[in-house]
Amino acid sequence: MKIAVLGTGMVGTTIATKLIELGHEVTLGSRKADNDKAKAWLEQVDSDRASAATFADAAASAELVFNCTAGAKSLEALRMAGAENLADKILVDLANPLDFSNGTPPTLSVCNETSLGEQIQAAFPEARVVKTLNTISAEVMVEPRELPGEHVVFVSGDDADAKRWVEQTLLRDWLDWPEVVDLGDISTARGTEMYLALWVRMWGALGTPAFNISIVRRG
Amino acid sequence: MKIAVLGTGMVGTTIATKLIELGHEVTLGSRKADNDKAKAWLEQVDSDRASAATFADAAASAELVFNCTAGAKSLEALRMAGAENLADKILVDLANPLDFSNGTPPTLSVCNETSLGEQIQAAFPEARVVKTLNTISAEVMVEPRELPGEHVVFVSGDDADAKRWVEQTLLRDWLDWPEVVDLGDISTARGTEMYLALWVRMWGALGTPAFNISIVRRG
Incomplete structure (x- = not known):
């Protein structure tokens, strides 16, 4: 599949590398086509299925788009x-609206009465936004089986078919996630984005971002 | 131990009943001493170690105080x-600042740049506030072993000795919690309070509040 990964940070390059390994054609999108991080990524993956382009050129040629930009700049990107x-395409939104302007741990630039996921869906009503993979570190996103047990990733979105594709194809078939929970429409992205306030403090307490949660129910 | 449980809702009465079962003297505190819910609780538990009083009388005679009031009214209570x-006493804060004025799922009346736990500690600097048990339903709080596995409860607070007592005596010895994670000072209550935004949507997706999370780490 022809895929655009927007954002050249840790999340974007980790996802992009995994998608290359899975056999896809991946264009890493950034503000400028000659972005240094994109060039470093191209050297690292060393694949003729990998390319770099502007946000617009990457999205234009893609069948599937990942938003891996920093949350504070996602709408602009x-x-x-x-x-x-972006119209009629599945837009997988992995971004969290982290605000480091007050130091660490970060606060959120939007939360509670809205979410970045909702803002993106409202700004791009023809895109099929699915919020997912925003509750774990980049390394856990792409290698969930490195952690034991039935740990979970969430999906939120208004487009039922898009969510089903993301759950079945992206999360289960491509990335081998053990458990996927559909929280509901895109407003439920408030839940996973606000969870970041706990996640960053669990990271602090555990001393590593290589963790996730599993849901425990009555047996 | 002589314990005050402030608040006559589901959380307060569930905690109070459990503490009676454990052999403690429990006074259920409310705005007025002849509160109907407190009277119903007294009839239900039918114990000479159970009593009901005003918030002030309940707290005055107690060695340990639980805040189980509705979060929006906790500071007033x-x-x-x-x-x-409350001075020099451990104040176990179970309240979440849920705001139902916009319907369900609720928003939070405070979050992100502060938390109810921090507001309570700031308003009552001589109380030894420990935020805990606010990430699960009342029935899970008092019977964690009804769920399988090493699921987790968090503690946040500025007073290390108070947190140690809460973790070792209240959570492990009295309530038999399988895992307790100390997130840090009282500002980490932002994490567990904001998690409620995810928790309410997990409840919706799972169809039951009888669940919790466990932390999965590299084995």
Whole structure:
């Protein structure tokens, strides 16, 4: 599949590398086509299925788009990608609206009465936004079986078919996630984004970001 | 031990009943001493170790105080309890600042740049506030072994000795919690309070509040 991964940070390059390993054609999108991190990624993956381009060019040629930009800049990055290049496509939103302006642990730049996921869906109504994979570190996203047990990833979105594709194909078939919970419409992204406030403190207490949660129910 | 449980809702009465079963003397505190829910609780538990009183009288005679009031009214309830009746005592804060004024699922009345736990500690600097047990339903709080596995409860607080007592005596010895994670100072209550935004949506997706999370780490 032709895939655009928008964002050249840890999350974007980790996802992009995994998608290359899975056999896909991946364009890493950034503000400028000659982005240094994108060039470093291209050297690292060393694949003729890997390329780098502007947000707009990456999105235009893709069948599937990942938003891995920093949450505080996601709306601007997606505007640069272009609504016409996102229309009718599944937009997998991994971004969290982390605000480090007050130091660490970060606060959220939006929360409680809205979420970044909802803001993206509202700004790009023709995109099929699915919020997922935003509750774990990059390494856990792409290698969930490195952790033991039935640990969980969540999906939120308004488009039932898009969510089903993300759950079955992206999360279960491609990434081998052991458990996927559909929380409901895109407003439920408030739940997973606000969980970050606990996640960053669990990281502090555990001393590692290589963890996740599993859901325990009556047996 | 002589214990005050402030709040006559589901959480307060469930905790109070459990503490009676464990052999403690429990006074259920409310705005008025002849509160109907408190009277119903007294009839139900039918114990000479159970009593009901105003917030102030309950707190004054107690060695240990639980805040189980509705989060939106906790500061007011604790002011009625009286700073002098909370001073030097461990104040176990179970309340979440849920705001149902916009319907369900609720939003939080405070979050992100502060938390109810921090507001309570700031308003009652001589109380030894420990936030805990606010991430599960009342029935799971008092019977964690009804769920399988090493599921977790968190503690947050500025007073290390108070946290140690809460973890070892209240959570492990009295309530038999399988895992306790100390997140840090009282500001980490932001994490567990904001987790409620995910918790309420997990409840919706799972169809039951009888669940919890366990932490999965590299084996």
